[in-house]
Amino acid sequence: MFRIKALEIITERKARENAVPRGKISDYFGELTFGDTAMREYLTAEAYEKVMNAVNYGEKIDRKIADQIAASMKAWAIGKGCTHYTHWFHPLTGTTAEKHDAFINPIDGGKAIENFQGTELIQQEPDASSFPSGGIRNTFEARGYTAWDPTSPAFILDNTLCIPTIFVSYTGEALDFKTPLLKALSAIDKAAVDVCKYFNKDVGKVIATLGWEQEYFLVDTALFMARPDLVLTGRTVFGHASAKDQQLSDHYFGTIPERVMEFMKEFEYEAHRLGIPVKTRHNEVAPNQFECAPVFEEANLAVDHNQLLMHLIKRIANRHDFTVLLHEKPYARVNGSGKHNNWSLMTDTGVNLLSPGKDSNSNLRFLTYLVNILKALHTHADLIRAAIATPGNDHRLGANEAPPAIISAFIGTQLTKVLNELEEQGKINHNNNSELNLNIPKIPEILLDNTDRNRTSPFAFTGNKFEFRAVGSSATCSKAMTPLNLILADQLVQFKKEVDGLIRKKVKKENAVLQVLRRYVKESKPILFEGNSYSKAWEEEAAKRGLSNIKSTPEALIKSFNDKTVRLYEKHKVLNRREMEARHQIKMEKYAQQIQIEARVMGDLATNHIVPVAIQYQNILIENVKGLKEVLDNKTFVKLSKNQVQSIKDISEHITEIKENVNKMIGQRKIANKMKDNQEKALYYNKNVLPYFEVIRYHVDKLELLVDDKLWPLPKYRELLFLK
Ligand code: ADP
Ligand code: MG
Numbered sequence: 001m002f003r004i005k006a007l008e009i010i011t012e013r014k015a016r017e018n019a020v021p022r023g024k025i026s027d028y029f030g031e032l033t034f035g036d037t038a039m040r041e042y043l044t045a046e047a048y049e050k051v052m053n054a055v056n057y058g059e060k061i062d063r064k065i066a067d068q069i070a071a072s073m074k075a076w077a078i079g080k081g082c083t084h085y086t087h088w089f090h091p092l093t094g095t096t097a098e099k100h101d102a103f104i105n106p107i108d109g110g111k112a113i114e115n116f117q118g119t120e121l122i123q124q125e126p127d128a129s130s131f132p133s134g135g136i137r138n139t140f141e142a143r144g145y146t147a148w149d150p151t152s153p154a155f156i157l158d159n160t161l162c163i164p165t166i167f168v169s170y171t172g173e174a175l176d177f178k179t180p181l182l183k184a185l186s187a188i189d190k191a192a193v194d195v196c197k198y199f200n201k202d203v204g205k206v207i208a209t210l211g212w213e214q215e216y217f218l219v220d221t222a223l224f225m226a227r228p229d230l231v232l233t234g235r236t237v238f239g240h241a242s243a244k245d246q247q248l249s250d251h252y253f254g255t256i257p258e259r260v261m262e263f264m265k266e267f268e269y270e271a272h273r274l275g276i277p278v279k280t281r282h283n284e285v286a287p288n289q290f291e292c293a294p295v296f297e298e299a300n301l302a303v304d305h306n307q308l309l310m311h312l313i314k315r316i317a318n319r320h321d322f323t324v325l326l327h328e329k330p331y332a333r334v335n336g337s338g339k340h341n342n343w344s345l346m347t348d349t350g351v352n353l354l355s356p357g358k359d360s361n362s363n364l365r366f367l368t369y370l371v372n373i374l375k376a377l378h379t380h381a382d383l384i385r386a387a388i389a390t391p392g393n394d395h396r397l398g399a400n401e402a403p404p405a406i407i408s409a410f411i412g413t414q415l416t417k418v419l420n421e422l423e424e425q426g427k428i429n430h431n432n433n434s435e436l437n438l439n440i441p442k443i444p445e446i447l448l449d450n451t452d453r454n455r456t457s458p459f460a461f462t463g464n465k466f467e468f469r470a471v472g473s474s475a476t477c478s479k480a481m482t483p484l485n486l487i488l489a490d491q492l493v494q495f496k497k498e499v500d501g502l503i504r505k506k507v508k509k510e511n512a513v514l515q516v517l518r519r520y521v522k523e524s525k526p527i528l529f530e531g532n533s534y535s536k537a538w539e540e541e542a543a544k545r546g547l548s549n550i551k552s553t554p555e556a557l558i559k560s561f562n563d564k565t566v567r568l569y570e571k572h573k574v575l576n577r578r579e580m581e582a583r584h585q586i587k588m589e590k591y592a593q594q595i596q597i598e599a600r601v602m603g604d605l606a607t608n609h610i611v612p613v614a615i616q617y618q619n620i621l622i623e624n625v626k627g628l629k630e631v632l633d634n635k636t637f638v639k640l641s642k643n644q645v646q647s648i649k650d651i652s653e654h655i656t657e658i659k660e661n662v663n664k665m666i667g668q669r670k671i672a673n674k675m676k677d678n679q680e681k682a683l684y685y686n687k688n689v690l691p692y693f694e695v696i697r698y699h700v701d702k703l704e705l706l707v708d709d710k711l712w713p714l715p716k717y718r719e720l721l722f723l724k
Helices: 002-011 036-042 045-057 063-079 118-122 178-196 221-225 228-233 258-273 299-319 360-379 381-387 412-428 445-449 478-504 509-527 536-545 553-560 563-571 577-631 634-640 642-673 678-689 691-706 717-722
Strands: 084-089 104-107 111-114 144-148 155-157 160-169 206-220 278-283 289-294 322-325 339-347 459-461 466-468
Touching: 002 206, 002 221, 036 045, 036 063, 045 063, 063 118, 063 160, 084 144, 118 144, 160 178, 178 206, 178 299, 178 339, 178 360, 178 478, 206 221, 206 299, 206 478, 221 228, 221 322, 228 577, 258 278, 258 289, 258 299, 258 322, 289 299, 299 322, 299 478, 339 478, 360 381, 360 412, 360 478, 360 509, 381 478, 381 553, 412 509, 478 509, 478 563, 553 577, 553 678, 563 577, 577 634, 577 642, 577 678, 577 691, 634 642, 642 678, 642 691, 678 691
Parallel strands: 084 160
Antiparallel strands: 104 111, 144 160, 155 160, 206 289, 206 322, 206 339, 278 289, 339 466, 459 466
């Protein structure tokens, strides 16, 4: 019934009148951020300089200056209609959090003034007892602090001044995703600068750059509301494939439907006002799947902008009666959604460290960073696999459409040749100090517009950056950016130690660099793969090479959480053991909870929606057969009722299978729920509850094909995927 009602509603939908003013994007870009333009206008020269020093060199801002900045921010925000302010942070739920306070301060005589102090800008103490902390913060000491992150500009959302902050416990432990990210970014800055000095003494700072590509599905809200599974889990737990879905590849880069276009224009407008440099929009592979990508930015800012964009698109979709699905796999058998993380390093002298150069010095620099990344990835592949592990992404990874659960890197034929050459030279010439040895392989110039693009690789070099493709569409990019920058920082420290060691032994600098790189190329070779990562053959080959192929979230998390990882995080002061243990617990708990919710939804839907309708239809068939028997002679009856009778039997069988398997699944859930240990519970859910999903789904989807369309209670794939 809900389905039919929903279908009626949506056939009447039209594109919403567009709310975007005409004019150039540059006229309003960033108008809702307290960025450079606003700061120059509102801050004193001294305060501006202090903020810049905080941004660029992490210098502290004292109380007096903080008061000044707060006053200026307040003036700017109130001028733009703000009544409230909030610290905006990224708790371990994976979304963003805010708690609004009015600028108001009562004064004598029943009046009030707008007030905002430096202390309120710099630090707040939200009651944080309901955020996940993995046991770090007990409820009796519920205090958590948020502290201003000046490297990401304050912005205005809903007449509220939002101040990006980190979130830490009373005892100083990180309770968010931003804190470790900032620490990893600072580690990579230091390590990359130190190595840069081999090639250019002027480099004083290196930033990580990130350009994300956000994929998402749109579904009409009326249909969405008629699917309890979408509402509660973000994905369809049932649904037979549509006769046509993506097999004709006619959606990819196709014309964007008008209603969708109006939605895109509006969210892009809002994104631009917030300084998010969104640039690209297009249809994706699956029907009703789309992508949005900005120009890359400094990684911390890009992470914030992605969080903000996910919030914005959900919001603005509502105005157009769409619901955005950020889940990695909302529909079975059509493509899921990812969030490619394009990642590189940039110096304060304006050089992209993953950009091949024109002379031998810049070529050597390029090779240094490239090879160190490959080496780091090889050493820490399990950690990188764990970074993208979520129940949603488990449906993508290893399925025949997304990067596999095996971490490997693609660099293209040209660079493969270059690395081989580099390695070969080491074999030809063993004399460390000979001139010949300084032959740095030439990087072909065509590399930059490399068309040799392997879409099946989870981690691909694309001309002047790496593209980490295995990241899930709903994830915060900090989950990928923190470990990637951390492992590279650690690797570069190691590299420098080895090169310096050789230099001390009187090996020439270039030669020392080359020698170490050669060894790295050899050692990290197993991580390189140029073929089709989706193929069965690669799974076998990867196993031979000793690469992990970890299919489930709990296993990925367990595999990567060990002493080696803890040492890595502690060495660079990104997270300590206690913080990591807490995070591990949270992830395990969350995994079990999510599978539990899906299992419940599945059980409810099957029992309360599907089975009753199947019985209803079966009764119609039974009545029909009885009627035939009355009006037909026995021989004709036997002949003509055969199909109906078979359907009645089929329906009974599916119903029986559904009921039995739902009951067994509930039994397994009961066992799991008694477990106290989060890790044990997550594993149990994975091994003993999850397998029922496919079985139950199989029978429900079969019923969908048998039961009268008018009676079927849930919107079908052809409706969810195609109705505009
Ligand atoms: P595609 O991968 O879809 O072919 P592009 O190669 O044009 O698209 O770029 C995709 C993303 O890569 C964009 O978000 C872009 O900003 C980002 N990107 C480009 N250069 C860099 C860089 N140096 N560092 C980080 N991201 C980058
Ligand atoms: Mg891409």
